[in-house]
Each structure stands twice: as structure tokens, then as C-alpha cells.
Amino acid sequence: MALDFALGLPDDVAALQGVARDFALARLRERGQEADRSGDVPWDVLAEAGELGLCAPGVDEAYGGPGVSVQAQVAMMEELGWGNLGLAMAIASQGLLASAIARHGTEEQKRLYLPTLAGEGGLLLASLAVTEPEAGAELEMAAQGEQQRVRTEARRTDGGYSLEGRKRFIVNAGREGLLLVLAQTDPDAGLRGASLFLVRQGVAGVQFLGRTETSGLKSLQIGTLDFQACAVGEGMRLGQEGEGFQIAREVLQLGRVLTAAAEVGTARAAYEAAVAYARERRTMGRPIIEHQQVAGMLARMRTGIDAARLLVLRAAGDLDAGRDATLSSAEANFQSGEAAVSTLRNAVQTFGGYGFTQDFPVEMWLRDVLGSRIAYGGGDVQLMEVAEAIGRGA
Numbered sequence: 001m002a003l004d005f006a007l008g009l010p011d012d013v014a015a016l017q018g019v020a021r022d023f024a025l026a027r028l029r030e031r032g033q034e035a036d037r038s039g040d041v042p043w044d045v046l047a048e049a050g051e052l053g054l055c056a057p058g059v060d061e062a063y064g065g066p067g068v069s070v071q072a073q074v075a076m077m078e079e080l081g082w083g084n085l086g087l088a089m090a091i092a093s094q095g096l097l098a099s100a101i102a103r104h105g106t107e108e109q110k111r112l113y114l115p116t117l118a119g120e121g122g123l124l125l126a127s128l129a130v131t132e133p134e135a136g137a138e139l140e141m142a143a144q145g146e147q148q149r150v151r152t153e154a155r156r157t158d159g160g161y162s163l164e165g166r167k168r169f170i171v172n173a174g175r176e177g178l179l180l181v182l183a184q185t186d187p188d189a190g191l192r193g194a195s196l197f198l199v200r201q202g203v204a205g206v207q208f209l210g211r212t213e214t215s216g217l218k219s220l221q222i223g224t225l226d227f228q229a230c231a232v233g234e235g236m237r238l239g240q241e242g243e244g245f246q247i248a249r250e251v252l253q254l255g256r257v258l259t260a261a262a263e264v265g266t267a268r269a270a271y272e273a274a275v276a277y278a279r280e281r282r283t284m285g286r287p288i289i290e291h292q293q294v295a296g297m298l299a300r301m302r303t304g305i306d307a308a309r310l311l312v313l314r315a316a317g318d319l320d321a322g323r324d325a326t327l328s329s330a331e332a333n334f335q336s337g338e339a340a341v342s343t344l345r346n347a348v349q350t351f352g353g354y355g356f357t358q359d360f361p362v363e364m365w366l367r368d369v370l371g372s373r374i375a376y377g378g379g380d381v382q383l384m385e386v387a388e389a390i391g392r393g394a
């Protein structure tokens, strides 16, 4: 039940999807499950993804990437999510920073970072650093009041800025990668006074405070970063002062769509496993797939996944066409999260007691989708975005 090409998708979709599918099958499935047991992040697999051109494939040819459409990227993400959700999310983080730099960066920033974010000459890991200990969801929703503000500050110095603050739940934290940090440049202007900065993790003034232990997504490292007197040159501000929140919102929209696609992939993996198990497992003299309740669960899974995928493709189409994707990305992310969680609940149920054991990956996938749902705004945040669009007359 993979992507339906009768939908008339661009030519670049099939090629990237094929590479991602082979990689997911050969590497992500096995290494992701190993990571779930050991808790060790398989960084080498991310480097391999870079070599294969799967990190930031939206980067333009002029900067070393293949420059594929967002629809191709979501087809890729579905396959990666089928392989392992945590690794798929780490890979998506590359594309988020690359798209922000491609759209808003100076020529120097593009030349400096786009090729290595896409994997050229050794992968430069990328992290979006928005969330703070005291502020998460409120930094992801349309600004509604002066209460919403970034606690991390960027104070003017000679020739640049000094960052002070703390960021939480940051993907790929603790590696010598590139951060895109949201910080307040005008403390009195709420989110209109926030700006974005490109900062290398290894520089003085950035301290890794440790990995956050999570119940799922063990193949993904998320952690806390502290900024103290961290000097950033003027040339490493992305966009103008005060544009940070708007650019971060664009990045989050793409993040919502790419994560939604990966969740569709994980849900598809669970559906496929559940169908195979239901055909084989027999009770009362026949395969459990012939029991109406079980068949009904499988039908619900499939319908939810297909619906989510169509919304993901629509949102990706909006991004490709340069249309406003606020509403479509929120709808896609909400639906994929709902479909993934309900599919996984039903998949565990289909496996009966075995679904709750570590003999099968369904319990891991359930833990994984509970985490992915929260990144880039949970279901509540997506619904707030949809409600806000309705209020605007959408």
C-alpha cells in the first residue's frame, strides 16, 4: 500500500523513494531496533544517509544537492519512517535547516553550509533550537499576544551578538553540528523581536547539558543546550532582526509535513506487520483475519493511513507551489499523528499478548509515534492552527 502514482506525482518522486526504500530495508530497520534496545544512537547510519543523498535532498544543484520537490521529499520520508522513525526525524532535521538557509540565507551562508548539510564531504548534523524549558508550544503557534516570547536573549556586541539562555529537546544536541537558534533581540517586542542565528555546537559558550532520556525514539538524540556569553558574528544572523519567528514558523511547517510523512511510514510498517500476523495466527480453527473484529481493525488502519498520506501530499504540493501551507501542514500533521497512534494501538491489539512483548517491533513503534506527535507541535497545537485559519475565513 505504498504511494499511488496514479495521483500524477512529479518525476523526481520515484527515484528518491526507491533509494530511501532500499536504505530503510537494508539499514534503518535493523539499526533502529538495535538502538531501541541499547539506547545508543547509530550516528554512522546518519552519515551513510548523507552519502546516499538522503539528507536535505531539497538543496539546489548549485549548492551540491539534487534539488528535488517537497513531494519527492515526503515520499522519501515515508520510506525512512517505515524503516525507523527516530532516524527519519534526525534526517528530516537536515532538510529543515537547509530550507531556511536556502530561502533566507546570504550567499556566504549558503556556500558555507548547504553542501555539508546535504552530506557533501562528511555530513554536518543540523538542529533547530526553538524550544526552551519554560516555552514550547507557544513558540510554534501564530503570535497572539505579548505573553509569547523567547527567553534566550541575543544582546548586541561589537560586530555581533552574545547569546544567553537554554534550549530543550533539541534533536542532534551534543554533536559538533550546526544549530539554528531562536533568540530575542528586542526584549520589549514579543515574538516580533525574535531573530535566528546560525551557531556551531562546538564553539565557546555552548554547553551540552546532556541527553534527554525518552520512552521511545531511542535512535534519535534529543538534549539540552546552554548558551552563556556565546559570541555570534553579525554575518551568522539568518534573515533580518525581528524576522526570526516568521522564518521559524516556515521551518516548522516543513517539519510538520516531513514528520507527518515519516509517521505515515511507521504506521504503514505496523499495518503490514499486522496483516501478515493476522493471516498466520489462528484461533477457533481459522486465521484471525477472518474474524470480523480483527478485519475491521485492519480496515481502520488502512483508511487512516491513506487519508493521512493524501493530506501530506497536498501540504507538500502547497509548499512546492509556494502557496501558504499553514493550514494544510497542520491538517496533515494532525491526521498523521492520529492515524499513527490509532494504527499502532490496533496493531498491538492484533498481535494480542505478543504485541506487548519485545519479540515484535509494534510496541516500539507505539512508543515512537507518541514522541513524534509532540515534535513541531502536538495535536493541540495543530488544531489551534486549523482553528486560527477558520477564524481568518479559510
Ligand SMILES: Cc1cc2nc3c(=O)[nH]c(=O)nc-3n(C[C@H](O)[C@H](O)[C@H](O)COP(=O)(O)OP(=O)(O)OC[C@H]3O[C@@H](n4cnc5c(N)ncnc54)[C@H](O)[C@@H]3O)c2cc1C
Binding pocket: 127, 128, 129, 130, 131, 133, 134, 135, 136, 137, 138, 140, 168, 169, 170, 171, 217, 222, 371, 372, 374, 375, 376, 377, 378, 379, 380, 381, 384
Ligand atoms: C521527539 C521530540 C523532538 C523534538 N525536537 C525538537 C527540536 O529539534 N527542536 C526544538 O526546538 N524542539 C523540539 N522538540 C520540542 C517540542 O517542539 C515541544 O516539546 C513542543 O512544542 C511542546 O512544548 P512543551 O513540551 O514545552 O509543552 P508545553 O508548551 O508546556 O505544552 C504542554 C501541553 O499543552 C498544550 N498547549 C500549550 N499551549 C496551548 C494552547 N495555547 N492551546 C492549546 N494547547 C496548548 C500543548 O499542546 C501540550 O499538549 C521536540 C520534542 C520531542 C518530543
